[in-house]
Amino acid sequence: MAKKKARFPRHPFDVEHGTDTGGLTPGVELKTGHENDRHNTAYYGIAPSLFRRFVTQWRKLPPPHRLSSYSFIDIGAGKGRAMLLASEFNFREVVGVELHPELARRCRRNLRLWQAAHPDTAPLRLVEGDATELVFPPGPCLVYMFNPFGAPVVRRLLRTIEAQFADRKGDLDILYVNHESEAAIKGRAGFKQLWRGPVAMSSLDAIVDLQIINSQLDGEYGSTGDEACSIYRYNGVKSSSR
Template identity: 35%
Template sequence: MTWRDRWFHLKRRVCEFFEDQWFDRTHHVHTSGDVSLRNAGIATGEEADSELYVPARPKHIREALHASPIPDASPYTFVDIGSGKGRTLFVAAELPFRRVVGVEFSARLHEQACRNVQTFRFRGKDGSRVEPLHQNAMEFRFPDGPLVLYLFNPFGAATMQVVLNRLNESLQRDPRHTVMVLLWPRCGEQVARVRGMQRVCGTQRHEIFQAYAPMRQS
């Protein structure tokens, strides 16, 4: 690694640190800091397809959400699968989603998210629409109505396939506009195989898919 590479890496880490701190201070929450599987309370035997908690940068989340093909967020339920301490939930709560739901397997991270919901304040908004759930994503039942699903590599391909199978079953029972946002995507090919799911756009940082016709504005 050259000195330029080292300088760029250091500069990026410093910027990320201050962006994290600014987000937490302005939203009155604590979402910063990576958490290992051990510190998250993931038991031995449950680690194989799990990933450590790394909070996404707020600007990357906002970029992905603003690129999503939804004319109006208000009819949609936003679901973050692998929601950790809740950072993405609070970014989503800046938008007028009908509901903002988080699904988290780690009890410790879920408890921190619940504490954050109680203290969250941002430009007159509170945590009343934010619903953290302590649940295994493979058992999650997708809500009725149009959806925006967000994943930042919370688990490996095996768990992802189970989640996608359940989503496929849900969409076959109740076809509705569903948008899937992948941040720093690793499972795009799996998502593309879901019946009715089509790739909308993609960059290095995010990949976005949708199923079925988008809702029309009245």
């Protein structure tokens, strides 16, 4: 018998921009053969209002470098919604990394559409592959994660960061949305928590979020209108291997 497929309403962001960043795909349906597959949480695009509010929260810290010197790195870019939103800010470049080939294909298509419509935004590029193998660009980096994977992969990512940023003190901040595996970062030598709290989405985004969540087949994911978030900075001190 053919497997039943969930049908999701089109997100207003996609209606406005002609992109395709919607839907919700559980992690168990995102197999690629990579050992990190089993920790993949899901594909789900960030609520645009929540994303903008969280980046604004980070800017209030304020960060130690000027915004235009940061590369924005989306760890688990999916179909690229957060990358497109990040390009509204004056980052040096916007880089996404996505493990699943079909999501990466859709992401590249969205990036092409976006760049054609907004030729003056920051350069956008996608790396297809596993986030823990990413080679970070030189200069300050703002790493963004919307709960892409569980704690074992978060720890692997932190080891990658430690290896590449050990001599780049204060050059890497992490924005962590729906920080389910925050315990993997909190208290780890070299990482300092700078901010923690809920970030709310607009009432329009909350209505759409609820519609999408209500369209799931298995009711696995919930919607509360906000996300628990935190901000960390890597201060370049190598921890003992964990």
